[in-house]
Amino acid sequence: MADAGPGDAGPGAGPGAARTRRGRPRDAEVDRRILAAAGETIAAHGYAGLSVDAVAERAGVAKTTLYRRWPTKARLVADLVSRMQDEVPLTETGDVVGDLTRLTAGIAGSLTAAGAPLVADLTASMAHDPDFGETMRARWAQWRRAAVELLGRAAERGVLSPGFDPEVVVDQLAGPLYYRLLFTGDPLTAEYAAALVDAALGAHLRPEGPTSHAR
Amino acid sequence: MADAGPGDAGPGAGPGAARTRRGRPRDAEVDRRILAAAGETIAAHGYAGLSVDAVAERAGVAKTTLYRRWPTKARLVADLVSRMQDEVPLTETGDVVGDLTRLTAGIAGSLTAAGAPLVADLTASMAHDPDFGETMRARWAQWRRAAVELLGRAAERGVLSPGFDPEVVVDQLAGPLYYRLLFTGDPLTAEYAAALVDAALGAHLRPEGPTSHAR
Amino acid sequence: MADAGPGDAGPGAGPGAARTRRGRPRDAEVDRRILAAAGETIAAHGYAGLSVDAVAERAGVAKTTLYRRWPTKARLVADLVSRMQDEVPLTETGDVVGDLTRLTAGIAGSLTAAGAPLVADLTASMAHDPDFGETMRARWAQWRRAAVELLGRAAERGVLSPGFDPEVVVDQLAGPLYYRLLFTGDPLTAEYAAALVDAALGAHLRPEGPTSHAR
Amino acid sequence: MADAGPGDAGPGAGPGAARTRRGRPRDAEVDRRILAAAGETIAAHGYAGLSVDAVAERAGVAKTTLYRRWPTKARLVADLVSRMQDEVPLTETGDVVGDLTRLTAGIAGSLTAAGAPLVADLTASMAHDPDFGETMRARWAQWRRAAVELLGRAAERGVLSPGFDPEVVVDQLAGPLYYRLLFTGDPLTAEYAAALVDAALGAHLRPEGPTSHAR
């Protein structure tokens, strides 16, 4: 299975084993410079204006060096995006509605920050490169599991009535965000995030919980 | 809104006006051949593997001829996709749950048929090519409006309790489908479609309507 | 068989047949501009400084256009050289020594003008591309035949004693020039050309002809 | 003049001095493996298809190791070629015609064995890479000098009449061989070699020497 970051590293990364790889080690600084350059170039000239040559030049790096890490422009972008995604928080305070709203709004924010072109390219890379797709899906699955378990614990505490499918709920929180970003183009506001949570949980919230969540 | 079919028809494509233009008339057969060729090529090599030259050759048509009808590769594809979309039924029988389930399952089916790569590539194209994105979004808006209105009429009939946001409901039906297709890779079954409708409508269904909808 | 100039023209050039080729015809001006640009670039930056991109830019032409005519940088250069070669004169005044000296000096001059890198590249192209090699060899064979016949007529006139191999003589005139250009790097002066003729014909010249030829 | 073998040996490679240098001594085996690998690669893929990386890998040697011995790919090849060249015999029996015929036939044989593509590529490399050209020219000059001196001694012995330019003679022996190989494609037979010697020396041979040399 391929990892998401600068790849092709070959053997190693094995746990425990202090494998000193032979040859000149890769310059970690270079990775950073390239990703930064890519981000800046996108910010400056938009996604369409993103050429590998430009990124390499801006990073002060040879194109070859870039291609040694990412086999494709698409993969570079995918990596860039996935790093942004990792910053979404998943806190658990006991207030289900609050937690989920925070989470949903967090996703919304990071999606907005990344921008549709990047996310779209990410999906394309995942669809075309099975290895990469697997890697990314695994990452998401992890996140998903956490969210599902959060809902499960809430149900156990009696905050939510039983008989609902937590996976469907999660999908109905995250799905619309991606849908809007990629297909309708509507803005992903905090209000929208709240509305999603409201609609997804409304039927299952016990009286003691507030039906409407103002934010 | 962008026009749907082969465009650039010039003045007065109106049906009533028997405006017989001078010169050789366009060959309607050509339109069909091009769309067919595009469809086959996309099916065979995915969206990314779709080149205008290839389509033209496969259709046995000169590139000029193709560009006379669609100003851009993106527009051609948009046209193609929208024709597929038109096949998803939006029937209104009075049974909201049934109608929506049919609709959702229809989308699920057509997404599954299209396949993740195609849809993913589509999002990428939309994101990279603003023109194309606009065109496609317009198509979706149209479909969306119809679905929203259907929900509105159900509310007026009293089948649904007021105080829900129809747009959110629609997003929570369609969104998860795209989300699963592109990101989690889970299958889009009819059961899943039913579960989505159930969860999205559950809180708002009036007693006389069945809360649970089997299959 | 491939012709030496801008190729890939496909059918046509057939004798007599007024084949009107379909599609937009190639712009002959472009051929000229590219060859000129190549020549100038070589003159300006030396052979090592000759890049296809530079030539294309200087010619005000897209790289694609260049590659449509010459499949390779090497072939472009080869073509360039072979055109220079065509300008060597083969006159017949009756004075064998004079004619051959003129011819030899002519070759020497055109080789010097072309320069070792170009000629060397020509040989490489000929060696690698059999088709092209054949074409060029045929061209040379034609020239060679003319020279051999000139010697034959001189022998018939009694200016040269019989019993010599005209082909060997021709080789001993042309061969050393190429040899010096490509391998030793010695200059190809008019004196050297004269010395070659002297040495090659010396044994066969009849008394009435001058043994030594001053030029 | 450039050095012949693996260079950069540092101070005092003199045989007498028992200078045991500190550190690990160079592995002589490595030299052999590299040269062998280079030779095989050239034989297999031609000169143009010879990459330093490929040679190093084939020799089971690090590129660094290779570059420690030869500063440049060109120098490596030069070394390799010069070793082949050393096999062409330059014997001096007193029979000028015989010696030269043997020599000329020897060159013809080794050229035929090398093949036009290799020699052509060699000329191209010499022309493009001044460094390399200089190195190779130096080697040829050495060989040339020997041949010229052989002729000089023959003249001193009175076997050849004075008043001929030995350099021109040498050129008229070697030149036509290269010329035929690279440009006309005619075969380089022993008969042809003999004819060349005959024609080049014919005018200058004293009566006591045989004018015609059979086979």
Added chain:
DNA sequence: TTATAAACGAGACGGTACGTCGCGTCTTATT
């Protein structure tokens, strides 16, 4: 009937970017 207008096939053209190849230098750890 003959002009005229447009569609059509074919392919050249300018442009932009891509991903690859090879050279020679460098930086590590190992022998």
Added chain:
DNA sequence: AATAAGACGCGACGTACCGTCTCGTTTATAA
């Protein structure tokens, strides 16, 4: 020190598509 391994900068190569253009050819209406 020499060696193995491999990262790195650099420069060029040849390719792929896009959308535009310029031809010659065909097919319909209009004069």
